Amino acid sequence: MSKFSKALEQAQRDRATRLQPPAPPTPHVPHVPVAPPVPQAPPPPPIPLTPPPAAPSAPSAGPASQPAPARRRVTGPRRSVTITGEVENHLVSLVSPSGLEAEQYRALRHVVEQRHKNQDLSVLAISSPGVGDGKTTTSINLAGALAQGADNSVLLVEADLRRPSIGRLLGFNGSRTVGLVDAILDPSLTLESIVQARPPFNLSVVLAGQVPASPYEVLKSPRLGALLEEARAQYDFIVMDTPPLALVQDCRVVARWVDGVVVVVAAHQTPRSLLETALDVVDPSKLVGIVFNGFDNLGGGRHYAGYYATPETGPDEADRGGALTRISQKVGSMLRRGEDAAVRNRRSRDRSQ
Numbered sequence: 001m002s003k004f005s006k007a008l009e010q011a012q013r014d015r016a017t018r019l020q021p022p023a024p025p026t027p028h029v030p031h032v033p034v035a036p037p038v039p040q041a042p043p044p045p046p047i048p049l050t051p052p053p054a055a056p057s058a059p060s061a062g063p064a065s066q067p068a069p070a071r072r073r074v075t076g077p078r079r080s081v082t083i084t085g086e087v088e089n090h091l092v093s094l095v096s097p098s099g100l101e102a103e104q105y106r107a108l109r110h111v112v113e114q115r116h117k118n119q120d121l122s123v124l125a126i127s128s129p130g131v132g133d134g135k136t137t138t139s140i141n142l143a144g145a146l147a148q149g150a151d152n153s154v155l156l157v158e159a160d161l162r163r164p165s166i167g168r169l170l171g172f173n174g175s176r177t178v179g180l181v182d183a184i185l186d187p188s189l190t191l192e193s194i195v196q197a198r199p200p201f202n203l204s205v206v207l208a209g210q211v212p213a214s215p216y217e218v219l220k221s222p223r224l225g226a227l228l229e230e231a232r233a234q235y236d237f238i239v240m241d242t243p244p245l246a247l248v249q250d251c252r253v254v255a256r257w258v259d260g261v262v263v264v265v266a267a268h269q270t271p272r273s274l275l276e277t278a279l280d281v282v283d284p285s286k287l288v289g290i291v292f293n294g295f296d297n298l299g300g301g302r303h304y305a306g307y308y309a310t311p312e313t314g315p316d317e318a319d320r321g322g323a324l325t326r327i328s329q330k331v332g333s334m335l336r337r338g339e340d341a342a343v344r345n346r347r348s349r350d351r352s353q
Contacts, residue, residue: 088169090137093144094201102145105138108262108291109145115260115288116237123228123238124288125159125258129246129278133266134293136165139241142262146237147202155195155235157206159254160243161215164208170198172207179209184223191230204235215243220253228257245278252281260288267294 087094092102115121126142128135143156158166161181167173177196183189196205212218231238240258243250255261261282265275279287 086171091140091144091169093141093148097144097148102141105141105145106148108142108289109148111289112142112146112237112260113149119259121259121288122232122236123240123258123260125240125242125251125254125261126264127242127245127251127261127278128264128266129270129274130244131163131247133244133264133270134291135244135264136160136169136241138262138264138291138293139239140166140169143203143237143239144201146239150202152202152237153204153235154202155204155206155231155238157231157238157240158208159219159240160250161208161212161218162243162248162250164211166205166241167207170205172196172198172205177207177209179207180224180227181209181212181218183209183227184218184221185212187223191227191234216248216250216253219250224254225257245281246274255283255286258286261286262288262291264291264293267292269294 089095092099093105096102112121112124124142126135126139140156143154146152147154156166157180158164159180167177178189178194180194183191183194191206194206194209196207197203198205218224228238240254242254245251245263263275263278263282
């Protein structure tokens with residue numbers, strides 16, 4: 001190819017290039033920095049089923065508060081059993097609390113409540129010189145009279161392990177229940193485990209439980225004192241039906257755990273010599289008084305309980321001993337009249353035969 005031809009082709013190519021429209025300029029895109037990814041928050045913890053324990057409150061700036069004292073009563077009887085029997089009719093404080101016969105036990109209740117208020121008397125033993133003087137009846141009627149007070153918490157304890165009868169008189173019939181003897185022999189038993197309710201009355205009861213081979217050794221145990229101390233913290237009044245004073249030694253070992261003793265004598269029955277023996281056994285400082293039981297002073301029954309109280313306080317023990325002597329003489333005089341009447345009745349029967 002000649003130089004002329006090459007130059008012509010180059011000229012045509014240059015002409016075609018000039019005839020093409022210029023390419024649009026590339027727009028300028030500013031550079032925008034990209035923010036780093038934001039981390040996602042972790043999911044909330046699951047809500048617990050039980051609320052967390054409350055944080056302890058900050059101590060107040062005022063004086064520290066004193067702990068509240070323990071209450072000396074229970075809200076109700078601790079244990080209930082099936083009652084299959086009825087209350088005996090001569091328990092007048094329970095079956096006829098508004099009657100005239102029950103009024104005599106309310107008089108005794110008044111004296112006991114005053115001793116409780118003035119001398120902190122809580123544990124009271126009811127005993128008698130011999131058998132059949134009415135101490136168990138007096139124990140239940142006194143406990144029933146005390147239980148009539150809406151603010152009184154009362155526990156009746158069957159501590160006569162030789163002739164227990166409270167369960168039968170109150171209608172606790174049926175199988176043997178755990179009682180006082182069981183708790184003394186088995187320290188794992190608490191007072192709460194042997195207390196029984198006696199509805200509908202405001203009364204808690206501890207029965208004797210099993211019959212021990214040696215009642216004296218059982219009642220001598222310090223465990224009895226521990227149970228009574230436990231009862232003091234829960235009840236206002238603890239009424240104990242205890243064995244006779246002049247026949248066995250059981251009541252003498254029980255007396256060291258009690259605050260007061262009431263001696264019950266029976267009209268036309270208790271010998272004066274037996275009463276003297278019983279009074280010699282009782283600590284004069286613990287003798288609350290003497291109940292003259294079964295004296296027919298109401299003209300229609302033998303449930304009357306005349307009460308002769310020893311003075312609460314005195315200048316000296318001689319005054320208290322003198323008052324006790326006067327009471328003993330008065331009761332002895334009544335017993336003497338009863339003995340004389342019994343002799344006259346016996347002679348009259350002999351003549352009529």
